Amino acid sequence: MDKIKIVYLINYIKIGGPVNMIYNLVKNLDTQKFDITVIGISDIPSNKKKDFSDISCKVMELGVTGNVLSREKKVIxxxxxxxxxxxxxHGGIADNINGKLKKSILKVNTIHCVPNEDFVFKNGKILGNLKSFFYYNNLKKIGTAIACSKTVSDKIKSYKGVAYKYIQNGIDTQEIGITELNTSLKKRLQIKNSDTVFCFCGYLSKRKNVQYIISNFKKISNENYKLLIIGDGDELSRLKELASDDNRVIFVGRVSSPIEYLKISHYFLSASLSEGLPLAVMEGMACGLPAILSKIDSHIELSELPTNSISYFDLSDDMGLRNEIEKTQRNNYEQLSTDAKDFIENYLNAQKMAKKYEQIYLDILN
Structure with a gap:
């Protein structure tokens, strides 16, 4: 039986949510059934690339330049x-090209966010709503659109009246399991064994609301608490200025292996205003980090599955995050850490996600 050729199309093959999701998916697909090619439309610097060299797929970075029409023509x-x-x-540019491919090619996309929210946070109300309009228009040209979470599916239905299937993101727990604890990192970051390390990992944008985390953290006086900020983005300079008077806040920047930093942490923090299904939170939990999360729909979706390792705070409560951080002193940490790892392994692992996508592919082919 000939293998089924499948192309994954994305704008950039860079470290980050959608590409990490593609990596986890491709790594766990049945390569006896599928011949896989991952195409990045545009090149990025090598230090920001996601490495696909250890999995069975072809990777192409096209580095396509020129105007929109010439770029689309080359990719097609x-x-x-x-x-x-x-x-x-995956993503607006890739979805637009996908919608223009010939009819004999079956078209699938993953919706990684709620466009009405995410695009407005990134681009402002006018441009964000315009991009959202074009995004939904592209979805009409793609035969099978899959939301990355129940929350994304439900919110789009409330905005547009269209119900999309959803497959929850999954984490490659095998890769996390083989990443060893890097004790030299703690020494380099001046983290003592007696410290409790809280961390955030992700793109530093207004939507991620890291300012809220830092502002609350600074009001806690415990000198044995440290806050790791892993990632970069538009808000980096402003956040560094905000934290400049507190040496407990450590900015790591964008790193090739966030897992190493997660493994020297104890708790994962997120104050996001909007999410799809947060891969960074799930990666943290897979590393054994109980999660302290803002009370938004996509975070609450995680608690609809059985776990004791997630606690929530209300963003409208100025004391909410501080109260949850201070409660950690009374936690049975080892039990919560084990529960976090088991939660991802049992419910949100990449193998289960890949099986569900495989079934989608086989269904539309038949």
């Missing part, structure tokens, strides 16, 4: 040369 030509049965796109 390459996809036609590959002649895949399925193209699975």
């Amino acid at each position: 030509e390459i996809i036609n040369e590959i002649s895949p049965a399925i193209v699975h796109s």
Whole structure:
């Protein structure tokens, strides 16, 4: 039996949520059934790339330049040369190209966010709503659209009246399991064994609301608490200025292996205003970090599955996060840490996610 050719199309093959999701998916697909190519439309610096070299797929970075039409034409030509049965796109530029492919190619996309919210946070109300309009228009041209979470599916239904299937993101727990604890990191970051380390990992944008975390953390006087900020983004300079008078706040920047930093931490913090299904939170939990999360729908979706390792705070409560951090002193940490790892392994692992996508592919082919 010939393998089914499938192309994953994304704008950049860079370290971050959607590409990490593709990596976890591709790594766990049945390579006896699928011949896999991952295409990045645009090149990025090598230190920001996601490494696919250890999994069974072909990777192409096209580095396509020129105007929109010439770029689309080049990508479409390459996809036609590959002649895949399925193209699975991720993100606005990739989805737009996917929608223009010939009818004989089956089209799938993953919706990684709630466009009405995410695009407005990134681009402002006018441009954000305009981009949201075009995004939904592209979805109409793609035969099978899959939301990354129940929350995304439900919110889009409330905005647009269209019900999309959803497959929850999954974490590759095997990769996390083989990443060893890097004790030299603690020494370099001046973290003592007696310290309790809280961390945030992700892109530093207004939507991620890291300012709220830092402002609350600074009001806690415990000198044995440390806060790791892993990642970079538009808000980095402003956040560094906010934290400049508190040496317990440590900015790590964008790193090639966030797992190493998660493994020297104790708790994962997120004050996000909006999410799809937060991979960074799930990666932290897979490393054994109980999660302290803002009370938004996509975070609450996690607690709909059995776990004791997530606690919540209300963003409208100025004391909410501080209260949850201070409660950690009374926790049975080892029990919560084990529960966090078991939660991801049992419910949100990449193998289960891949099986569900495999079934989608086989269903649309038949």
